[in-house]
Amino acid sequence: MVEVKFENVMKKYDDGTIAVNNLNLTVHDGEFLVLVGPSGCGKSTSLRMLAGLEDISDGQITIDGNVVNNLAPGARDVGMVFQGYALYPHMTVSENLSFGLRMAKGEARLPNEEIKERIIDAANLLGLTEQLDKKPKELSGGQRQRVALGRALVRRPKVLLMDEPLSNLDADLRNQMRTEIRRLHDELGTTTVYVTHDQIEAMTLADRIAIMDNGELQQHAPPLTAYNEPANEFVKGFLCKHIDEIVDTANSILDSR
Ligand SMILES: Nc1ncnc2c1ncn2[C@@H]1O[C@H](COP(=O)(O)OP(=O)(O)O)[C@@H](O)[C@H]1O
Ligand SMILES: [Mg+2]
Incomplete structure (x- = not known):
């Protein structure tokens, strides 16, 4: 059972920027959670605090029941894949x-x-x-x-963290790798937190999406629930913006099966 918990987590950078404000979020054992939102909304900061690459200004993060706030990255038993x-x-x-x-x-x-x-x-x-x-x-x-x-x-690793890992790939390869990453997850069942600004990626990969805006969590729900029952206007706008692309991609994934 590897559960990850953000409890009242806040990140204030030295220049005063509040990148993450009062984040409360539980990633369940074996879940594929996608953290999604526009550029600058605090996704990478959240992931980096979980990985131990960034200090936590307030609140606490637990992995598997242990508070990791002061643990070095190497002692947290997380694996991380970046864009670069x-x-x-x-x-x-x-x-x-x-x-x-x-x-x-x-x-x-x-x-x-x-x-x-x-x-x-x-x-x-x-x-x-x-x-x-x-x-x-x-x-x-x-x-x-x-x-x-x-x-x-x-x-x-107990937890697998990925920050926009497919951003450098062309569209075809991205689709292919997306399918691959999901297959791997289904096979291994590792608790996973995946960061992307891309709604399509979020909708097609996630068991549950957590949508952020301006440092604040807006909603967390299975992709279709968030789409059908958006918690607010921001979520509604954000998830609908690329609906045509989502449909195209979903069709091409179905075609390739
Ligand atoms: N080292 C830093 N110092 C000051 N501000 C930062 C730093 N890193 C990120 N930020 C700011 O924090 C906010 C969230 O950034 P980030 O977590 O990288 O967003 P995302 O990954 O969602 O694009 C942005 O306003 C960004 O400019
Ligand atoms: Mg980022």
């Missing part, structure tokens, strides 16, 4: 995947055999088995993104 997924260019796919595990110290260091097994498992899961000895420059964009995802997965 820099792979190490001089390392093979296999070395990129295992890097974090190989660098672990002390009790956290897994035996080499276990590391090897995890790399093989992850490669299987992500369709990268044939690519393990290649360097990043020999890979397609989609394969690189899969390596970035694999790097987070081999740690078998």
Whole structure:
């Protein structure tokens, strides 16, 4: 049971910007929650506070029942995938995947055999088995993104965090990776928080969406519930804005099945 809880969480940056205001949100065990909203609404800040990359100004965050406010990122057992997924260019796919595990110290260091097994498992899961000895420059964009995802997965994190991980990919690849990410989630069941400004991505990926505006949570609900019963005018406008695109994408995903 890995539940994540934001309780009255606030983030005030040094320059006085209140990026997140009184956030109360529970991510349930095994849930795929998408944090969505326009640029600058506080999505990345929320995720970064959860990951330990940003201090929490007020309130508390718990993972699996433990308050993590003062825990270092490495001690939180979260895996993170960013938009700018820099792979190490001089390392093979296999070395990129295992890097974090190989660098672990002390009790956290897994035996080499276990590391090897995890790399093989992850490669299987992500369709990268044939690519393990290649360097990043020999890979397609989609394969690189899969390596970035694999790097987070081999740690078998309690919580998987993704911040606009598909933004650098073209539309076709984005659709394909979106399907892939959802399939992986269905297979692994890892509690996941996924950040995007893209309504389509949110609607097609999420068990539940949490819609933010201006640092404040507006509504959290399953995608269709939020769409059919928006809590306020902002949510209504935000979710309807790209309805044609949503329908197109949904159709193309259905067609490709
Ligand atoms: N390091 C920082 N210092 C000051 N303000 C910041 C910093 N990072 C983000 N902000 C501000 O906080 C708000 C939320 O930013 P962010 O969480 O990055 O939004 P999102 O990810 O939803 O686009 C924005 O107004 C942004 O300009
Ligand atoms: Mg952001």
